[in-house]
Amino acid sequence: MDKIKVGIIGCGKISGIYMENCAKFEALDLVACADLDLSRAREQAKQYHVPRACSVDELLQDPDIQIVINLTIPAAHAEVCLRALESGKHVYVEKPLAVTREEGLAVLEAARRHGLMVGSAPETFFGAGIQTALKLIQDGAIGRPVSAAAFMMSRGHEFWHPDPEFYYAKGGGPMFDMGPYYLTALIQLLGPIQRIAGMTGKALEQRTITSEKKYGQSIEVEVPTHVSGTLQFAHGAIATLTTSFDIFGGSTMPPIEIHGTEGTLLVPDPNSFGGPVKLRRIGEEAWTEVPLLPGYAENSRGIGPADMASALLHGRPHRASGALAYHVLEAMWGFHDASDAGTFYEMQSTCTPPAPLPEGLEPYQLD
Template sequence: MNLETNDNADKIKVGIIGCGKISGIYMENCQKFSVLDLVACADLNPDRAREQAAAYGIPRVYTPEELLADPEIRLVLNLTIPAVHAEVSLQALEAGKHVYVEKPLAISLEDGRRVLEAAKERGLMVGCAPETFFGAGIQTALALIEEGAIGRPVSATAFMMSRGHEHWHPDPEFYYAPGGGPMFDMGPYYLTALVQLLGPIRRVAGITGKALPERTITSEKKRGARVAVEVPTHVAGTLEFHGGAIASLITSFDIFGGSTLPPIEIHGTEGTLLVPDPNTFGGPVKYRRTGEEAWTEQPLLPGYEANSRGIGPADMASALLRGRPHRASGELAYHVLEAMWAFHASSDTGSYYAMQSRCERPAALPTGLPPYTLD
């Protein structure tokens, strides 16, 4: 891959397309990382772009077309809704920009491949959320596995049990449209964490279901409006990893009375590891070895415990400057996208889905660096 020797300054200029609810934390954190220079934002709703620019001190407000035409912007953060992730990413790549996109990479495998192929043809980088696996919680769990604290990992369980988002999100319709549902909304966090901890996935068996044909919005602004449910809202299944481990995963919007199930457990030949919620950056991380009666809470590695969304683009910018691979890569995101589709395809066909893609396990984040620096 051409890593663009003209990207050899101290910072990479960044523009954000999509100024919705998730954009605030990116705008806040992108200004903390030493390698990023957030210079512009854009949205189809110009008032929303102006409001966010004023709130976070962003100097330029553009239309999406104007942002893509700005020759100073090298990296575009695509924070649009999932249905147009691929379209906007392709436009940015065609404009000669590197792209970091909110999860998922795309809503179809075909579009995901198009994004990766367009980047390869132009010698550009694609990165994708989630970057929560950069957090101190997952990184500490990874270090314990690599140190052999629980022996060889042989199995895992992962649970994302939720009632859905219509009770709090101001615009929840897309969660129940194609590209939505619990697997495409929250599955990226769990699957990315599992790939970080256990490596790439070999095959998947899944079953899907739907509790309700429509949902009633109870959040403000659209309270009382009804939303048709077009996608499965309960997705369960099993993953086999190339390394031999087997994991059970449930993602659901159909848990109306709450749940006490843990987010992720990794079981090894010599113990069990409790992994924190992969939609967060912190802990706690606990483990118990065979024969021990009490859990040991492992001190978190120095790093990122608070909400650090923006670290993925920062790592990508640092990779551009240093000529190294980035961790939240397009290949990782595509592997996760294929795994999400695999649950649905397996359910539809009643058979295992053999994964066609394979990715590198992301390198551990280095420790001992000053805050908000990655090299």
């Protein structure tokens, strides 16, 4: 099988799992990595056996690299994506697609203008957990989906992350950090979103870092840290979603529940690839744990660009598409806009939910 040569820009904390998994997928050939801090790129290249560490400019000028995996901080996502597209390269970016809707649209327009693909994390919907839940819904296990509830309840990142400041700056907050996982999963399972109601809040104006390296430093909180609201999907289902960095005493709320006319489905944490998936149908007194479909139950970050590479090789659409990522970005802003305006936010974009993974694929093959 032919391979697509890829390069990674951004060698921070998340880059390690991408580098590790790029070596596993048959469609990918990771040939270079770059970072503004060249020493960090060299360290990652050495640890994960990447052939070359270089500057961002050098990577973008390499004519052999066809896909750029953009792992920079959110504030730089759009700029780096646009540079990659202008360099004639397809681009796959960590979530979110961009900080603002205007930036997101600019990235999609650049890709259209140059005839290139743009894709974005999260890619956890490729995992066996979400894929199993999707098959159950498509097979009618819970009847017609009518409602859902989803919760991301956290105390925030200053307790463990070495550089948590950007989680509380523009482009951060629980919705922009973790909302993409939940919204992408809900869109995969229930279809595109039609309108949103939302409310936002903030428990603390300042937070103190208690992780190593910056212990004791203070962070100004510039964004809402509790975002909650209701989504109405184009096919009629209604969901509630809460994302929060203000849960200081723990929570027992489930990641995602889908309720249908014939039963309820418990969907696993969409920030993971595995299970469990549980089902309870009308008349049943207990939950049944459903065996996961064969596939990706471990941390498989890198499967999104691998699917893009496979799509390039086989002439098909890629699943973690720019249209999907933009629909998620608009929805995240929709919660904030609805809260600020005290009214519904009507979605302007739509998307086609990603196609399920074919059954019977060999490991690390996507076609």
